[in-house]
Amino acid sequence: MAKILIMTAVEAEKEAVKRGVGDEANINVANAGVGPAQAAARTAFALTSDDYDMVMSAGIAGGFKNRAAIGDLVISERIVAADLGAESSESFLPVDELGFGSSVIVADASSAQQMSARLSENGQVVQTGGILTLATVTGTEETARVLEQRYTDAQAEAMEGFGVASAASEKNLPVLEIRAISNLIGPRDKENWNIKEALATLEKAGVAIKEIFT
Numbered sequence: 139m140a141k142i143l144i145m146t147a148v149e150a151e152k153e154a155v156k157r158g159v160g161d162e163a164n165i166n167v168a169n170a171g172v173g174p175a176q177a178a179a180r181t182a183f184a185l186t187s188d189d190y191d192m193v194m195s196a197g198i199a200g201g202f203k204n205r206a207a208i209g210d211l212v213i214s215e216r217i218v219a220a221d222l223g224a225e226s227s228e229s230f231l232p233v234d235e236l237g238f239g240s241s242v243i244v245a246d247a248s249s250a251q252q253m254s255a256r257l258s259e260n261g262q263v264v265q266t267g268g269i270l271t272l273a274t275v276t277g278t279e280e281t282a283r284v285l286e287q288r289y290t291d292a293q294a295e296a297m298e299g300f301g302v303a304s305a306a307s308e309k310n311l312p313v314l315e316i317r318a319i320s321n322l323i324g325p326r327d328k329e330n331w332n333i334k335e336a337l338a339t340l341e342k343a344g345v346a347i348k349e350i351f352t
């Protein structure tokens with residue numbers, strides 16, 4: 139049976155995933171902390187403790203307006219470091235264009251497809267596409283529109299996926315990011331974040347992971 143490591147940012151996300159996954163011995167859920175740097179460091183450390191076959195980054199996220207709504211689940215096709223690069227007077231230059239590696243990690247297509255099919259069967263609204271990783275939560279309409287135009291496949295943004303995926307890639311492990319939408323990306327308005335609904339969606343994703351991988 140495949141051994142899976144699931145990294146969440148904070149305790150509430152970890153508990154939601156665990157409620158769905160239950161006590162399966164082949165699935166470990168751990169906290170990565172907030173942001174890509176801590177997530178990469180903690181994932182790399184967690185990967186030294188066991189022989190894992192696959193890594194997932196899971197949690198709540200912001201959804202791009204008209205692409206992913208609150209309560210939807212977004213499953214990654216690409217995990218994108220959206221602020222890794224350089225500004226120029228004309229445009230943002232991703233590291234790829236600077237010749238310093240890649241800002242994109244391709245997600246495991248087979249598990250993405252299985253997760254998407256299982257959750258859709260169970261009535262969950264699922265979106266697939268790019269999930270952006272940013273060290274700073276987007277807080278203006280202007281930045282949201284810039285990101286939408288730059289990443290036309292992006293459904294959601296969060297803060298850990300590329301860090302988790304980078305650690306997995308160092309060990310040549312397949313990786314998947316799954317995000318339950320708690321808020322729309324734009325002007326900061328935490329009172330309108332529906333964390334309860336997003337955590338309930340995350341729990342359903344945990345159930346699907348258990349059903350598929352055990």
Ligand SMILES: O=C(O)c1cccc(C(=O)CC[C@H]2O[C@@H](n3cnc4c(=O)[nH]cnc43)[C@H](O)[C@@H]2O)c1
Pocket residue numbers: 147148150151171172173197198199200201274275276295296297298320321322323333
């Ligand atoms: O306050 C709570 O009860 C609570 C429960 C669970 C999670 C939180 C968080 O604040 C998690 C932070 C985590 O969420 C991601 N996130 C969510 N929305 C966005 C967004 O619009 N842009 C970027 N990241 C977002 C992110 O990965 C954070 O690490 C609170």
